[in-house]
Amino acid sequence: xxxxxxxxxxxxxGSTSGIGFAIAxxxxxxxxxxxxxxxxxxxxxxxxxxxxxxVPGAKVSGIAADLGTAAGCEALVTTCAxxxxxxxxxxxxxPRPFEEIDDTEWFHFFETNVMSGVxxxxxxxxxxxxxxxxxxxxxxSESGIxxxxxxxxxxxxxxxxxxxxxxxxxxxxxxxxxxxxxxxGPTRTEGVTTFFGRLAEEQGVSLEQAEKxxxxxxxxxxxxxxxxxxxxxxxxxxxxxxxLSSATHGAALRVEGGVVRSMV
Ligand code: NAD
Numbered sequence: 701x702x703x704x705x706x707x708x709x710x711x712x713x714g715s716t717s718g719i720g721f722a723i724a725x726x727x728x729x730x731x732x733x734x735x736x737x738x739x740x741x742x743x744x745x746x747x748x749x750x751x752x753x754x755v756p757g758a759k760v761s762g763i764a765a766d767l768g769t770a771a772g773c774e775a776l777v778t779t780c781a782x783x784x785x786x787x788x789x790x791x792x793x794x795p796r797p798f799e800e801i802d803d804t805e806w807f808h809f810f811e812t813n814v815m816s817g818v819x820x821x822x823x824x825x826x827x828x829x830x831x832x833x834x835x836x837x838x839x840x841s842e843s844g845i846x847x848x849x850x851x852x853x854x855x856x857x858x859x860x861x862x863x864x865x866x867x868x869x870x871x872x873x874x875x876x877x878x879x880x881x882x883x884x885g886p887t888r889t890e891g892v893t894t895f896f897g898r899l900a901e902e903q904g905v906s907l908e909q910a911e912k913x914x915x916x917x918x919x920x921x922x923x924x925x926x927x928x929x930x931x932x933x934x935x936x937x938x939x940x941x942x943x944l945s946s947a948t949h950g951a952a953l954r955v956e957g958g959v960v961r962s963m964v
Pocket of ligand 1: 768791
């Protein structure tokens with residue numbers, strides 16, 4: 701299937717690793733011009749080199765900016781004034797007992813996971829509407845509809861993204877601009893692998909056993925009983941970014957391995 705992304709300019713936030721990198725790679729492989737984002741120049745440069753290795757001839761550039769702040773978002777949109785496709789992928793997580801999450805942390809999660817997408821969407825949307833074509837995708841999580849006890853602040857931010865995405869979609873009625881959310885489940889990113897490595901060590905079990913225990917105890921409803929590969933998330937996101945997905949609008953699309961039991 702040709703996703704018809706050649707000539708489209710796409711910004712993927714937080715894309716120097718994990719799901720963001722997989723999305724950037726997939727969009728580039730489909731012919732889009734991709735802008736990588738991370739906090740450090742060195743990280744962004746290394747990612748551009750990594751992407752060019754994976755997709756020789758890819759049209760890729762990068763911007764180092766901390767999108768967890770208003771100033772960082774402002775710096776990014778000053779450098780990159782216009783895009784056809786915005787993937788609000790940036791998101792942080794940190795398992796912590798509810799009683800220990802102070803106000804500063806709550807606001808940090810809200811600023812990074814929610815306001816980054818709000819600020820960038822607010823900037824890029826008017827030109828998309830004027831052109832009558834654009835794609836905004838929020839990378840939320842199954843945690844947005846199944847709030848996790850081990851990181852309540854993260855769950856709040858992922859639910860908020862669903863509301864923001866649907867709300868922005870309501871402002872794009874009858875246009876060629878679509879706004880959707882994608883909800884991944886537990887995905888085998890570098891961060892998740894490190895986290896489980898540490899957990900396995902603490903529990904004195906193998907990494908394989910720690911993962912098996914996770915799906916038996918923490919995510920028993922998973923139908924696939926394994927971590928999702930970042931590329932599996934990227935495949936869905938690339939489709940949602942494509943002109944082919946024009947009737948998919950205001951939706952919360954799941955790629956969570958069946959963890960969420962509801963049928964709609
Ligand atoms: P990750 O931690 O692997 O990657 C995050 C990226 O964001 C990195 O490139 C990092 O450098 C960059 N980054 C971090 N803080 C930044 C900042 N302030 N400004 C700019 N860049 C910054 O993330 P991931 O696990 O791939 O998650 C990506 C998205 O998918 C997040 O929104 C997350 O909530 C969501 N998600 C992840 C999982 C999972 O299991 N990994 C599951 C569901 C949803």
